[in-house]
Amino acid sequence: MSFMTAHATEKSTSFEAAFKEIGELFPSQFTQSDAILEHHSHGESWHPAAAPGGVFFAESTEQVSQVVALCNRHSVPIIPFGIGSCIEGQVQAIHGGLTIDLSKMNEIVAIHASDMDCVVQAGVTRQQLNEELRASGLFFPIDIGAHATMGGLASTRASGTTTVRYGTMRDLVLSMTVVLPDGEIIRTGQRARKSSAGYDLARLFIGSEGTLCIITELTVRLFGIPEEAQAGMCSFETIEGATKMVVEALQLGLCLNRIELADSLQMYAINRYSKTDLPEKPTLFLDLTGSVANVSHDLAILEELATDNGAISFEKAENKDAYNALWKIRHDALWASRALKPGAKGISTDVCVPISQLPQCISSIQDVVAESGLLAPLVGHVGDGNFHLVLLFDPDSEEEFKIAESVNAKLVRMAVEMGGTCTGEHGVGIGKKAYLDMELGGAVGVMRSIKRAIDPKNIMNPGKIFDL
């Protein structure tokens, strides 16, 4: 993207002095090689890359503590890095400094099957965890597109397709071990299922995007793998019909595990990408899990609700292969979108509104998109009111990028006016900073006070979420 100026990285002599010390302490874990700096200069988004001055591959909480204390002494910015799958520029080293890569801290420390929880290091990916858990009959339910690390998921308060049933990272973390900006190691709490003992530091740190501490270990809730899973796809003439059906299903408390929505353009993209012949209409992807009896009972009700709300088709996945194929299609939706415009980049928006506002919000933004001339397929976690438009733009056209940005800005304003948020699950990073005051007003002042109290030197991922 030639029109974009990469963020300048500041390299003070103080940074170099710190890097020298780290290199001497941990010669095999610290690097300034160009390829590795480049790899740590960006996530998976369109935001301009910004490389750190050095990367430290941590192997223990104690090492993180030691290196953070050292950076604090030298006032060196610190950016935590899991696998680099963030999409609002959270890992960009916009003020230079040291990236602490936690991907080697990938030990599953303990699985407590009776307590339905486990303890993992921050660099464990959710896929790795679920592999390990399989024999126990338990699983960790967060389901997002990326192979993210558990630390990264917590840092952005991630959620994904199964939130409608199991909640977000906010709900699934029991406690965390974190390293504070002065190097102190604390645990936010014990392993009890609930507690009223003091301020809820785990919840404060979840979603703080590395600006308050570095998460090194997490205790998370697990769930029994349901006996049965059934899925179906259900098409409508309008988004309104789909939304109305979802509201009724939620009020009835059906055993829904996923309720995903794709709009007509997304379905067109899917047909081309996944070689399918699905109706190119607003479509719900539905997943029911539970006991065989409950799933079959609730699936029948769901079909009735579909008919009552004007569905034009309801296709059940008749066997395990069809079930897997259906969810592969859904998980490939982002790639299908991108294939609509080869070579394009995309701004992946992330608003979340009260579900009653969803039809109006989607129809208004589709009007804006139509006027803009952009291609922007829509896919979303409709049970939560959260959706993503992939605003495709030519990376060599500043004009198209500016149009995409302005559509994004209009959508955020619309969502906030409807009682919604600028980000349902991607976080603020650098990409949503401009919208925080509009959404939260004076609350941002309180966030700044907390940041200053915990990180007075502003060394923890500075310039993310808000400026001080």
Next chain:
Amino acid sequence: MSFMTAHATEKSTSFEAAFKEIGELFPSQFTQSDAILEHHSHGESWHPAAAPGGVFFAESTEQVSQVVALCNRHSVPIIPFGIGSCIEGQVQAIHGGLTIDLSKMNEIVAIHASDMDCVVQAGVTRQQLNEELRASGLFFPIDIGAHATMGGLASTRASGTTTVRYGTMRDLVLSMTVVLPDGEIIRTGQRARKSSAGYDLARLFIGSEGTLCIITELTVRLFGIPEEAQAGMCSFETIEGATKMVVEALQLGLCLNRIELADSLQMYAINRYSKTDLPEKPTLFLDLTGSVANVSHDLAILEELATDNGAISFEKAENKDAYNALWKIRHDALWASRALKPGAKGISTDVCVPISQLPQCISSIQDVVAESGLLAPLVGHVGDGNFHLVLLFDPDSEEEFKIAESVNAKLVRMAVEMGGTCTGEHGVGIGKKAYLDMELGGAVGVMRSIKRAIDPKNIMNPGKIFDL
């Protein structure tokens, strides 16, 4: 309790100057009458009363803001008060000052049925809310013994019998309007079901027991009233058998709404108080809710699990009256306990441990209780690993009180060593302050930093949770 010295209330001239201003601004809403000061000097616990210097009955968020700003100017301590049902001394005015009573802010501001949420003022009680909601087919699930206000429930991060299904106040609040110590009014977030926009201030304030802000309005999640509810009581020779059955039921994801445990002494107390003839053995009170099909399916599995785990009886509530009678017995358990020793007071303990530790924790503390000579029936939310011992003591016997306190202290130490917490749902107040450092170590330092940053004059419910 003659042996206890009530906390001295500090009355500085500065307090009196503030009270004079408040009285002039709101003559009909401010009082210093003895009866009302006394009413606001305690909750429902054994802790010594401590009256404020004045009580202000707030009628709007703006009034709270105005009065808080005024108190800030005069450095007057402020204690928020809902209905006075707290049990760790949260409302005691241990440093004097002004109590702000929010019980008149009892308006249900909006019910959004499609979004399954509602907006209420802090003084609304959960019973009032559920009355109002009945026609909508929705309900608010928190179920505790007291007729608490929504603000009070949030302040202590309350939970109760249905947490195993619906979560605690932490999980059920979407956002809140709060008044900060300088009088500023902020909203912690919007009405979206989830958000990753900045620090999770709602979660920080939930459980902060009035030490950071005054909650004046809450947006909370609602749920569809289930089609069917079935309950049963199930007795075991040992707590271990009961716990094992609960673990298996949780792993299977049965549609359990409540899983409550009473020990043999509690069942003895229940038989005497509720004129029943139940087995005086460790007993589970079980509640299943959902569709008729699902409840009947899961109830059959539950009966199998009971047999497999050595249950000696499984009594189903055969109709609605029997169902209501069963849950009345459970909700009367506290009164049944107190009736064991007429005239006694009780320390109601509140530890929560990983469920695998529950049998060991309960059996160890029962040994301690037996040695102490106290009567202490046990009842608990076993699905969460949370239980209460009511340590009965003669309020005129300092010796008995000290014994009860020492049993409580031993139990907390044991729970913490097992990975548990000193309070699962009652909060810290003044009653659990002594245990916070033991449980949370350096994390308490972070809490203090946050307190100092948000409330630099320490006027918000000073001396609660921790000392600065």
